[in-house]
Amino acid sequence: MKKVLIVGAGPVGLLAGCYLYKYNIAFDIIDKNSESNTYSKALSVSPATIKAFHGLNISDKLVNKGRKVHSIQIYYKDRKFLNINNKYLPSCYRYHISIPQPETEKILEEFISNSGVYVKRGHKLISWTKENGKYKVSISDGNNNQYTSCYEYIIGADGASSTVRDLAGIGFDGHDYNMHFIMADVLFESSINLPGTSYYIDDDGFLIFLPMPDNMVRVVIKKDGPLPSPRPTPDIDEINYYLSKYCKKSGNAYKLIWSSSANFYNRIAEHNSKDNVFIAGDAFHLFSPIGGQGMNTGIQDAINLSWKLALYIKGKVRRALLDTYSTQRFTAVGEVLQSTDHDTMLIAGIVPKECIDPIYYPEFCNRNHYQSELPLKYSGFLASQKNTTTDLVGRHVPYFEFFSNQHDFNNSYDALSTGKVIIYSKRNDCPPLDRIKNKSDFIFCSLDESDCLSIEHIQFNSENYVVVNPDGYIDFSGKEDDLIEYLSAFYFME
Numbered sequence: 001m002k003k004v005l006i007v008g009a010g011p012v013g014l015l016a017g018c019y020l021y022k023y024n025i026a027f028d029i030i031d032k033n034s035e036s037n038t039y040s041k042a043l044s045v046s047p048a049t050i051k052a053f054h055g056l057n058i059s060d061k062l063v064n065k066g067r068k069v070h071s072i073q074i075y076y077k078d079r080k081f082l083n084i085n086n087k088y089l090p091s092c093y094r095y096h097i098s099i100p101q102p103e104t105e106k107i108l109e110e111f112i113s114n115s116g117v118y119v120k121r122g123h124k125l126i127s128w129t130k131e132n133g134k135y136k137v138s139i140s141d142g143n144n145n146q147y148t149s150c151y152e153y154i155i156g157a158d159g160a161s162s163t164v165r166d167l168a169g170i171g172f173d174g175h176d177y178n179m180h181f182i183m184a185d186v187l188f189e190s191s192i193n194l195p196g197t198s199y200y201i202d203d204d205g206f207l208i209f210l211p212m213p214d215n216m217v218r219v220v221i222k223k224d225g226p227l228p229s230p231r232p233t234p235d236i237d238e239i240n241y242y243l244s245k246y247c248k249k250s251g252n253a254y255k256l257i258w259s260s261s262a263n264f265y266n267r268i269a270e271h272n273s274k275d276n277v278f279i280a281g282d283a284f285h286l287f288s289p290i291g292g293q294g295m296n297t298g299i300q301d302a303i304n305l306s307w308k309l310a311l312y313i314k315g316k317v318r319r320a321l322l323d324t325y326s327t328q329r330f331t332a333v334g335e336v337l338q339s340t341d342h343d344t345m346l347i348a349g350i351v352p353k354e355c356i357d358p359i360y361y362p363e364f365c366n367r368n369h370y371q372s373e374l375p376l377k378y379s380g381f382l383a384s385q386k387n388t389t390t391d392l393v394g395r396h397v398p399y400f401e402f403f404s405n406q407h408d409f410n411n412s413y414d415a416l417s418t419g420k421v422i423i424y425s426k427r428n429d430c431p432p433l434d435r436i437k438n439k440s441d442f443i444f445c446s447l448d449e450s451d452c453l454s455i456e457h458i459q460f461n462s463e464n465y466v467v468v469n470p471d472g473y474i475d476f477s478g479k480e481d482d483l484i485e486y487l488s489a490f491y492f493m494e
């Protein structure tokens, strides 16, 4: 019997599958659609997501297939008022990747297929019953044949209308804004004179211009009122009308490849786990598209959950560690929800811009704030997984290099590829580690003064230890006694 069922082979379910495979956990992954997704959908892959791919050693594939976005320009009535530049991000990937969602999914699916596991397409979750602690799951195979299979754990990565969420009785609360957007991927003859990634805002609304590979551009346009029924499907003339209104520099596109429309949502589930059922991605949260946080936040859910579930299934960690999926992701998702709501209301003019925050607009007076904070926010590095008093804990580990002849990695990102929990310290030893039963799941990394830059990055003092989880988040920083207490809560000690 396979232990885990992943429902949904979108980016979130696939990433969870990749990490379960990395930790040698047997799983099934099903998707109700008989073919893989061909809709362009999520385009902007954040530096935090690239880091999750780095942990699987597949970030190069993503970077090579997409287009690098080093900065985002924001214009109000043709006047540039903000340049969100990624060049100081604490990552070796100081850019977003613009790549259509099907390409991202393909990279993940190829990785999973190396394990001999293939997505069962056309297989739809119908219902389950719980018997002797296991889920007896009814699945329809696409030919209207129903079969049952038993699993101990279910991951619901089945999108906005999640069946897993409904079957688990988890509510999904929030609101739609009184506006919708139309969008299209259009082709230009050449990309030479095209602007880079830009937001064009005026008092009527906004247009987002997102260059993609191969002279293609994603255009997103805000429209008033709720999404009409039937959904609008814009044509090339409508897109060119808005391009000439907002972005005269671009000229006209000559061909429309794909178009769509959707509401602006803001929703979060009341829980993200119930017994041994977990939900992640759009099943857990829906954001406004401003800032491109949907898929990227879902991928952080998937990585946070999957390594913990894997070690728990192997009997190596306490349930308390798995339960942190709920608390940590609720904290981080809540932050993203709040900030996308704020940005959406602001740029859509739902509230007068100067009412929200006088430093935003029209003459924002604190440039440093925007130059340092906004790139971090949109890269996915700002949302914290913990409400702590220190800045460090709950944050993504920054990229830093160090000298090490003990390990076959010499930077904080390659350390993540090991799939282990990394403990950094300036000290030469880590006595608490000797007391852990499953020591092989940890790596101790001693940094010396010559690694001063690294030490500066993770704000060491000489007695401190810093624990970085395989999902790339810093989970602890403190002295030896506190480290023992921290480890005892989650791991089995001698």
Ligand SMILES: Cc1cc2nc3c(=O)[nH]c(=O)nc-3n(C[C@H](O)[C@H](O)[C@H](O)COP(=O)(O)OP(=O)(O)OC[C@H]3O[C@@H](n4cnc5c(N)ncnc54)[C@H](O)[C@@H]3O)c2cc1C
Residues within 6 Å of the ligand: 007, 008, 009, 010, 011, 012, 013, 030, 031, 032, 033, 037, 041, 042, 043, 044, 045, 101, 123, 124, 125, 126, 157, 158, 159, 160, 161, 162, 163, 183, 260, 262, 280, 281, 282, 283, 289, 291, 292, 293, 294, 295, 296, 297, 298
């Ligand atoms: C037009 C558009 C543009 C977007 N742009 C961005 C962007 O730039 N950046 C960003 O981060 N996000 C963006 N998003 C959001 C992003 O596409 C979603 O957040 C992302 O797809 C969520 O991934 P997921 O795996 O959680 O769910 P999904 O991608 O929705 O995948 C869920 C899967 O579950 C399957 N499924 C559903 N029910 C069942 C069932 N009962 N049994 C079996 N399978 C089932 C579905 O067939 C589907 O394949 C955009 C979305 C849209 C619509």
